[in-house]
Amino acid sequence: LYGLVTATRYSMVEEQVKKALGDEFDLSQTKLRLPNGVEITNPLLAYEDILNSFLEVNLSTIHGDFNLENILIDPDTRDVKVIDFATVRQGHNLHDLLRLETEVITKLIPIAFNSAGLPSEIIRPFYNQLGRAVFGPGTHTDPQLPHQELDG
Structure with missing residues (x-):
């Protein structure tokens, strides 16, 4: 060959x-x-x-397709059910949460901002405020990149 x-x-x-x-x-x-x-x-x-190079990560069993369409909520009882386990596998611990966060950012937040008459550019200050609310003022630090060459 x-x-x-x-x-x-x-x-x-x-x-x-x-x-x-x-x-x-x-x-x-x-x-x-x-x-x-x-x-x-x-x-x-x-x-x-x-x-x-290799980065060590923690793996676990993940849903694999954790998105808004696969989370069912009964409005009367507020019971939550997750469906569609066809893509369950070993993966990075944060995979499902990041997938869900992407869904929230791209589907729910624009609707909420539009309903409130807010421009889409407000997403960055929104996230800054969210970070301060969760971690407190002055606690935000930029993440350390695994390769300093990527740090502009």
Whole structure:
């Protein structure tokens, strides 16, 4: 069996980055200046190391399709039932919660904001307020990225 490698993961990503940013970017530089003037660390320089590294995560049994349509609520008794367990499997502990959060953000919050006459741009201050309500003022810190090369 013979084959010819025509592209690698890196060359394909590099091609997509050049399409997005334009040929005037020197992707071998440690810093990249984006069209909006923001300067970031060039993540492509650490690409291979990032792809070859492993992050330890906690796995558990997850629903796999935990979305609003699979949560049934009886309005009279307020009983909650979860349905559709066809995609149950081992997965990251946060998978189902992140999937549900995405559903809430993309489906419920826009309806609530629209009903209240609020613009969609209010989502960021809304989340900042939510963070302060949950964790208290001044306790928010930016998450630590597993690869410092990705920290702009």
